[in-house]
Amino acid sequence: MDLSSKIEKGLIKASTSYPENRINAFKRALSQETSENAAWALELMLKNAEIANKQKLPLCDDTGIPHIFIELGENTSISSDLLDEIKKGIENGLKNLPGRPMAVKGDDLERIEQSKGLYGESDMVIPPSFLIEKSDNEDLYGKIKINLLLLGGGPEIRAKTYRVFHKRDYKEVLNVAVDILKSNLNLLGCTPSIPAIGIGRTHYEANSLMIKSMVYGNLDYQSETENYITKKLNKTNIGPMGLGGNTTLLGSFVNIGPQRASGVRILAIRPCCFVEPRLDTIFIE
Incomplete structure (x- = not known):
C-alpha cells in the first residue's frame, strides 16, 4: 500500500473510531x-462510537481540520515528494x-468575511503547515511516524x-489553566472534555507542545499533573453535555517543555470535546 492510501485510511479511522484508552475512560466514568x-x-456517547466504528461514519458532524505532526527516527529523511503524498492522502x-465541506472561497479578505461562500467539496480543506522533528525514540530507528x-x-x-x-510555584500555572x-x-x-495543555517559552512552542500532548496522551496512564487538573474540574458539576454529574473531564493531556529564565510561562489550552482528540498514527520505513 502506498503512503497516500495509508494516510487516507488513517484519516477515516481517526474520524470514525475511538482508541481503546478512550473507551476504557468512558467505561470508568460510567462506573x-x-x-x-x-x-x-x-x-x-459510547453507542455513538459503536455505530460510527461499525458503519464507518464520522463520530461528529464537524469532521475537523487535518493536522500533521511527523517524527523522524534515526537514519531517516523526508522529501518534498513524501509531503505531497501525505497531502494527497488527506485530500x-x-x-x-x-x-x-468547510473550505471558504475568495481572496484573503473575502475568506475572513466568508463573503464568497464555501466550496462544496470537502477535499478543498487545506491542512495547516506540518510540524516535523527528529525523534530520540530508539523504537523509531529507521522509521518515520506520521501523526x-x-x-x-x-x-x-x-x-x-x-x-x-508562575511565582515560583507550578500550581500557579496549573490553576490558571x-x-x-x-x-x-x-x-x-460537548463535554466530557479531555483538555490538551502545552506549557512552553513562546506562543508557538506552547501550541506545539499542546498538539504533542494530544498525540502522546493516554487516558489509561495519567500523570500527577494530569490527575490534578482532572480532579479539580470534575468538581465543577458541569458534567456530560452540561447535564451535571461527576464527569466533566474524562482525563487531561499535559505536555511541559523547556522553560526560559523568566517570571512568565506561556500556556496553551484546548478544551477538546468528547470526540477528541481524533488521532491516527502511520509508520513508514
Missing part, C-alpha cells in the same frame, strides 16, 4: 457516575470519509494561549 442524566449521556480521505489529528471548531473557539506569572477551563467548559456544550 463512577452518580447522576442519572450524566450516565444516560455517557451511554449514548482523498476527506473526499471519501466524506468530510464536512494525523482532526481538530474540530468548537474546541478551537474555546481555546486560549496565555502568559502566566483550571480557571480558564472552568469558564469555557460550560460553554463548550
